[in-house]
Amino acid sequence: MSITSKAGTAENTKQTPAHSLGQNITYMISLAWRQRRSVIGLTLIMAAAAILLSLTQLFIVPSILGAVEAKVSVAELSVIILLFTGALIFLSAAQAYLASCAQFGRIEVRLTIGAMIQNKVLTMSYPDIEDPNVRKKMDKASMLVTSNSAATEAIWTTLMNLLKNSVEFIVFLSLLAALNPFMLLAVLVTAIVSFLVSNYLNGWGYRHRDEESEYSRHMNYLSESSRDYTLAKDIRIFGMGSWIEDVYNSMLRLYRSFIARGERIYIWGNIIDVLLSFMRNGIVYLFLIGAVIKGEMSAAQFVLYFNTVNVFTSGIGKILTGLSVLRKQSLDISAVREFLDYPETFKMEEGIPITPDLHIPYQIELRDVSFRYPGAEKDTLTHINLMIRPGEKLAIVGLNGAGKTTLVKLICGFLDPTDGKVLLNNTDIRTYNRRDYYRLFSAVFQDFSVLDVTIAENIAQTDENINTDMMKRCIGQAGLMEKIDSLPDGVNTHLGKVFEDGINLSGGELQRLMLARALYKNAPIIVLDEPTSALDPIAESEIYNKYSELTDGRMAIYISHRLASTRFCDRIILIAEGSIDEEGTHDELIARKGHYADLFEIQGRYYRKG
The missing domain is CATH 3.40.50.300 (P-loop containing nucleotide triphosphate hydrolases)
Known part of the structure; x- marks a missing residue:
């Protein structure tokens, strides 16, 4: 087990997402509208409550200070303080209550998407399940519905904050419009520059997320392996504990180095942000204090405008940050949709329907069938012609890697031929509803x-x-x-x-x-694909004979690497180098003294005395 640093993964290949930002927002709103409409309503209400709370916090000190300057009575001042205090308590409580209520609906929408992903995984075409690229899409989509911080749930908080900050921006901009244009321009420029610089530097972790993911994936694998009870015996017998610990510590050192690199970048982001904030506040202070000295502004107005500038400045950063977060969340939602929309290889719902019937004589034919796995240099099976008759018991034997399991996958409809046809009662199975076709089979596989x-x-x-x-x-x-x-x-x-x-x-x-x-x-067709490989020959023979006895009269297909286990079958075919090398009954193949007889003799030696 060797693990190396994946520094080269820092650069990510840029790909155009399948769905735009607007399309993904519309998708989530449409899904919420169908599933839980309260999610949309509560998001709007929470934004309104947050805006009112922010405005109340902004005006409370200037209003009290203005009342003091106007020399109002103690009773009037007390009423003003009580009104603002009551508003703050009410709006804060309302915000907390609404957030609690909104969480359930948002979780439900996320879990609905999770159920859609799970259903896709369970029902998608079998070749896609074996496709590494599709599995990568599947794994990524599954990860994006696993927590409250996932984009499929967190997007509602982002949309609410964007709505709140956008409305506040308009309100605060209107308040500051009467002030010096130079000051307003300085505030805007320093705020935007501060955001862009800080966002780029603080985005170092996002740009290097693949590298971090690689470290995390290896460490999680090692941690899970150490807790896996199926490995406990091997770890102790072979003394693997110290080895696993050394590999984990090696990866941990690389991860610490990665974190340290990031922290150095983040420190520079914080330093630049502090310098720009100091510059911005200095300009604002100079202008506002000058206005107060000249008698152009009261103390209450000074506090109001200074607080407005601070909130306005942070609001710009929040809007830009929110848009950046929304864009990332949109990419995640697009990844989820890309998996959900992945086209089916087989005809599932629209194919010809089939109803399994034990009284129908089913016949399966492979007509000049060849199959090659994606990326392989040669065919696994070549020009297979095979007729399996109704009620026949067929055994498929051969050495490991000969193509036996691939042949069964073609018969069961898990794979389609690269060339040729698989026919059910003289009809190409690709025209059938594939889910219905699977209902014809009852199978036990080696990895059942x-x-x-x-x-x-x-x-x-x-x-x-x-x-x-x-x-x-x-x-x-x-x-x-x-x-x-x-x-x-x-x-x-x-x-x-x-x-x-x-x-x-x-x-x-x-x-x-x-x-x-x-x-x-x-089901009318029985398939056994080496399910007894872990048993001894006698136990395997007993199991196979039991299957034969209880499925009499149905088509049955048996695969075994032990030739003696299938001698009860009506016909045996020997697969060698991707083709049917020999076929016949057990006695016929023994009498032919070909490859089958040679293999039978070799296997038999292991069970003879002496």
């Missing part, structure tokens, strides 16, 4: 999915409307009833260690659980 949910949910693959009688019948047929009856919660026992009452099943028990799941789906 067992979730940390109940046994019942793992079998039914849902937590709703489970057919309990059918499920128990499938469990019994799979030979797992005795095990489940021995558990305190039966089929409601959780699998895995996420839950306190979770259990782990043995390899053979998991295989029987997968058999029960396959039987429960009750």
